[in-house]
Structures are given as C-alpha cells and as structure tokens.
Amino acid sequence: MEKFTRLTSVAAPLAEADVDTDIIFPARFLLLLDKAGLGKHLFHERRHRRDGGMTDFVLNTPPFNEARILVADANFGSGSSREQAVWALADFGIRCVIAPSFGEIFFSNCFKNGVLPIVITGEAHANVMAAARTGQPFTVDLEAQTVLLPNGPALSFDIDPWRKRALLLGLDEIGGILADDAEDISAFEARHRVDNPWLFLDDGRMEQLLSQGDGK
C-alpha cells in the first residue's frame, strides 16, 4: 500500500450531503475486473454530460481537477461496500477526504488503499469548506494529525493508532496478521471447533451440497 505521510494540495469543495457510492462510482462500471484505471469513471454522471461533453463539476474545474484532497459533506460514501469507489478516488489522485461523517464501509475501505478519511464537524467543517473554495492549498500532516488551512489555524483530527501506523508505513495488513497473529488464530480455531463444531463444514456437508449442483 502507498504510504501516506504529508500532503499539500488544493482541496476540492463538494458541498453536498449524502453523496453515496453509486454517485461516486456508478454500478455499471463494477463489471470491470481490475483495480487500476478506474479514475475515469469517478463521479461519472456528475463529470460527464449525456452528449459526451464534460460538465462544470468541481473536479472538472481548474484548479480542482488537480486536487488531491476532497472536502465533502455529511454521510459521504454511504451505501454500498464497493471498494471501487475508493480505487477510483485514489486513481484520480485524491488521497484525503474531509467530511463531517462517512459511510462506515467506505471509511474502512479508504485505509486499505492509502486514502486518509478525516472527520471534521460543525463550524470547523464550515471553515474547511470555505477555505477549500479559495483554491489555496491545504497541508494535511498525518504524523501531527493536523490539517493546516491556507490562512487559518491548524485543525487537529482523531485517527485510530493502528490505522495511522499502517498509513504512515504503507503496511500490508494481511501480511501483518499472518506474521504476528497466525498462532493465535490457530489456537482460537481449535477451541472454536470444539465449542461450535456445527460451524465447520469440512465434515462432508459442503462437499455433499456441491456434488448435487450442475456447476454451470
């Protein structure tokens, strides 16, 4: 995973509540099989006119077409679990999203892809949105947990320590679990099998089920 340490960029203002994952990445593009190159479908309906031309959506409009930070409104990324929404943002170049609240699955998907979601609420959020509109660059410093606005104070934000560490170091989470926790998983699994044997399907039940299908 790409590291996230410090980022300086203009921030695109998207002052709209409840921007769901279907808006961020419409379902018809979910048929694509790869992670790479999805940025062209980011906010597809908002960025493209039906006749093929481009709209004046914020991410089409300089300087925000180069933005690496997105300032969004409440409940950003609600709806579906599609990680394509984050892959598309990252592919477009967005590495940080600031909003008063997020859809939960979207929020956790961000951390798996080197994208930092920051929760800032209330008046502070209004200030961030206003600052974004000026087109002046922000600096986001993950180590210090601050967002430095162009003409304002540094706003601090919270983040889970493990997620912070993973972003700073660009850690591979699966590799970490396999390296550090494998013995604990095995020990748990052995106990669990004794306590809840019905949850293990290697006793032939799964095989029997599958043998009855036509596999097509």
Add this chain to the structure above:
Amino acid sequence: MTARTLYEKVWDSHVIKNYEDGTSLLYIDRHLVQEVSSPQAFAGLAAEGRKFRRPDAHIAVADHAVPTTDRHLPLPEGLAARQVARLKDNCARFGIGYIGMNDARHGIVHVMGPELGFTLPGATLVCGDSHTSTHGAFGAIAFGIGASECECVFATQSLRQRKQKTMRVNLVGRLGDGVTVKDIILALIARIGTNGGVGYAIEYAGPVIGQLSMEARMTLCNMSIEAGSRVGMVAPDETTIAWVSGRPLAPAGALLDRAITYWKGLPSDTGAVFDREVDLDVSALAPQVSWGTNPGETASVTGLVPDPTVETDPVKRQKMERSLAYMNLKPGTPLEEIAIDRVFIGSCTNGRLEDLRIAASVVSGRKVADNVAAIVVPGSATVRLQAEAEGLDRVFRDAGFEWRDSGCSMCVAMNDDRLKPGERCASTSNRNFEGRQGLGGRTHLMSPAMAAAAAIAGHLIDIRKLETMH
C-alpha cells in the same frame, strides 16, 4: 457476570485477541463470495502467493451481473460474461464452493445463504456486499466488507475490527392491514436518518418481532445499512430454529440439539445495557413510499411531496431540492398522484416467497395498468420453484407481469434489466440512489404489496384503497 446483549455475546465468542488500542481480531465463520467484489481479492491473494486458510468457510455465487432471461443460453460475450467466468475460474483454482446460475439453489447471496443453512445463529458472517446485514435476522453478526477485507478473510479467516456501540430498536404495537415490515424499516430510516445508525449494531426487539416470519426479519435487518448500520440483528427464537433446521448446511441430529441449546443462550440478557434505545409504535403506521434519492427521504403514502422551503437546515434543504429535481417532483403533490412507468418486485430485500405471495394476492384477478411494464424477479431459484409450485407465476403472468429467473436484476441494473432515463419505478428494492436502477431512472421504494398495487393502478396508491378500486 454482567448482563450482555446479543451482539456482545456473539462478539465475545469470536474474539481471537484484543489489541492494546482497543481493537480486536475477530474470527469470521462464514464468507459469501460474489462476482463483483471478489475478482480483485482473488487477484491480490494470488499475487502474494497466499492460500485460503479455510476453503470450507466460503461459498460463491454470481448474482449481480447474471441475466434473468434465457439462462439456458451461454452468456452473451461482454463484461458480465467475463466477470461470471472469472468467479467460476477463481473458485475452481482455489477450491471454493461455487453455485452456478442454473443450479436449483442459485440466488442472490443474501437469499441463498440462509436457504442453504450457511447462515446460522451465533455465527460471524461477511460478504463483499453492504446488505450482508440481512443475515443478522438469525442472530448472527453479519456485515458488509470491501474487497481488501474479502482478501483478508480468504487468507486469515479474521478481520481487525473495533466493537460497535449498540442500539436497540423496540417495536411495539400491532401492524395495521396492508402495512408490512418494509413500512416499519422505511419509517425507521426516515426517523433516525440514513446516518442515524452509523457506528451502531442494531438489535430489533420488542413484541412485534415475535409476530414476524424469518422472511420479514430478513427484510428488516437487510435495510439496517440504509440507516448507516453495518449490523442489524434479531435474537434467535423458535421461529429461527424451525426455519434453520433441516437446511443442507445446518447441523442435524445430535449436533443440532447441541447447537439449539447454545442458540437459546444468545438473546440479550435482562438488564443488558444498550448505548441507544429507539422506540417505534407500529400501530399508527401507514404504508411508506420514498420520494427522494435516499431511503430516508420517505413519507406515508397518504402524504404530499415535501416542501424544501420549510426546511431550516441549509444542507438538508439543498439535498431535498436536488432530490426533487432529480425525481422531477413538485412540492405539495399528493404522493398518490405520481404516475409510474415500471414496477420491480424482487431483490434481497423483498424477493422471498412471502413477498411474492403477498404481491400475488394483490394482483390476482387484476391487470397491470396499460402505462406500466412490470417484472417479478425471485430472489433465488428455490423461491422461484416454490412459487411456481404454488401457481404464483401464473397469477403474475395473467396479470401482465413478466416472470424471471433469480438475481439482483433491476435492484442494481448491472445486467440488462434497467430503467431508461426519466422512467419512474415502483420498486421493492432497498436503494433509490440517483441512477441506481439505470442511468437517469427514478425509484420509489415501497413494500411488495404497495408495488403490486401501483402496478395495477398505474400510479402510487395506498394499498388499503385498492379494494374499492374497480
């Protein structure tokens, strides 16, 4: 020992270890795999040379991209065919169970999983799909995950998670005629908001629950995510046990007896404390319909399209204005005057046998309005075959509905079932987002009974009035 909630009991029994920062490594019993969220996860696993930790804990099915007609033919060449083929290949390569689209057990993951007995009380279950909350109806902790987390479950059978806060929704009163569980959940979302449940695991409780079938409980838990909650649960009871017993992957014999004893210990203890309690009296509920572009933008069908100018919060007002513009609705219009072009009965929310029975009873002996094209898409082949055995397909066909094969279909418009720009649909699905049912399409969410009534009337209508209609 302190009194614990259902969620806490299932959580505690799956914690592999607690980390210093308050997060936990949670053991995952079951993983449902579908074609849309898995290709990148399989690819990631292969790229790192990793293996499945427990192949028997996963089962795969293609539901989103499959067509609902002409299933005996090979899929037409294109992206959907490639995606379905990729899932099948990946399953063969990694030794994962795969249910093909012509299998008599095929279905939407959240309909098929419970039917197979793959979903069990007290288990942890995940799927790369947000409506995984459905399976909480059995008293499981079930939640949607992203593709990276799918890969993590493939390789480690676990996920690092922070325990959720708990919310109990107490459902009291008695449902009136024509009012169903879909109306309860839509009204709840309208009340607490589409992010009202963020950070919480919801437990649905109260006297109404005992009156609800498993199908109805699944509808309830299914839409928890539309209130922002990844997890929605109902405590297992006799209804649950009767439903699960005898399913192919459920325990049998002495093992079932042992499991039942365990499951009976799962309901929240008296005195267990929830972080938030919400009470909802369902007695006065009218049938609900959504008017906007998220499930919280819902009102009683007896009401009017709301007026944004009376909304004082500017962000909410703007959102309402945007929704009404997209939906092409004028404030003050009676909801019942909204004419529709299409009707979709199906999805993991309302594509089960009980839903089809209710809808069929509404359309029986009547005709779909001339201006309406209507389809029924059973949530699974099991549902379809049972419905056909009961003659429901005939009832629908005679009324002018199309009768299809199982899949997600027009809930997500990833196959050929979709609205045209500007078309308006009465839908039993769960999301009315912009473009959800097709580019530029407009969705009104409602119960199967209400969607069936709309098909007959040609416009949104209070199901309770249909009797008097000629």
